[in-house]
Amino acid sequence: MGMKLRCSVHHHLLVIPPPPPSSSSLFSFSSYSPLLLPRKNIRDKQNQAILFERNLRSRRCVIVASTNVAAPLSEGWMPDKGASAPSLSDILWPSAGAFAAMALLGKMDQMLASKGISMTIAPLGAVCAVLFATPSSPAARKYNMFMAQIGCAAIGVLAFSFFGPGWLARSTALASSIAFMIYTRSNHPPAASLPILFIDGAKLHRLQFWYALFPGAAGCLLLCLIQEMVCYLKDNFKF
Structure with missing residues (x-):
């Protein structure tokens, strides 16, 4: 240096x-x-x-x-110069994994339709992007994912119980979720949307603290299994 x-x-x-x-x-x-x-x-x-x-x-x-020495401001608006161009298999397998994940979650929604519960929630789409596209990133670690998913979902339930629906509950829940992830060293950005989803989703209110495990944490279990398949295919079937 x-x-x-x-x-x-x-x-x-x-x-x-x-x-x-x-x-x-x-x-x-x-x-x-x-x-x-x-x-x-x-x-x-x-x-x-x-x-x-x-x-x-x-x-x-x-x-x-x-x-x-600080990097030029323009570098933040450009792709990483050190990264090599992805191959076709690096693009296909993560995309196929995301398709399979949403298809399986949709099938589970049909099975749970009589109970008025849905497994297909928006944060799981962000989890798919993290697990399949960047499996080696800190956000894709299993500890980070489950700790943040369970903790942030519980924070959303608490915020709704104290403040009811509205901007104060959303703001408090989001700030508390970020503080929780920093304190527990469980950085997992998709989990930050779980409290807001619960506060604004009337059909989720009856779950109460079960929301900490379902559908977020339960859906992540399924996504972890699909991630193992995606990583195996990326490592062994390149084109």
Whole structure:
């Protein structure tokens, strides 16, 4: 990693090479005098060393790693240059997994129609994108997913119980869900929508705290099984 020396006196970056090795305890800084040391009135090596140290202190130099320099703002609006172009199989298998997931959830909806409960909820679509498209991301970890799904859903039930429907319940539930995920280190963005879904969905209110397990966490179990199939197909059937 390249290191740069930022000097506040001249407001520019100045690269200073290390002093040459010497057997004496006092180094010779004659080669650096054009940049840092006035040669006038310097009579011996000891005075040169003292003036060199004072010069560095007066400049208030700070070592800055080159990797800490902020990236241009335009890079955030462009695709990752380091990532290779996806193959056809990398596109097909995740898409096929998402289709199979929604088809199975729809079939389960038909079986549960008499009870007025639906497994096909919007947050599970976002979970499909995380599990199938980015299976190695932190959000796809099983701990993150289930901890966030169960915790955020329970927070939505509590917020509705205290504040009823409305903006205050939504705001409190969303803020509490984000704080919960940060505290438990279970970052899983799709779970943040579960509290709002419960507060605004009248047909879900009768579930009460069962909502913490159904349909969010229960649906994630099915999606995890499909994810294993998708990962297997991506690794073994490439084209």
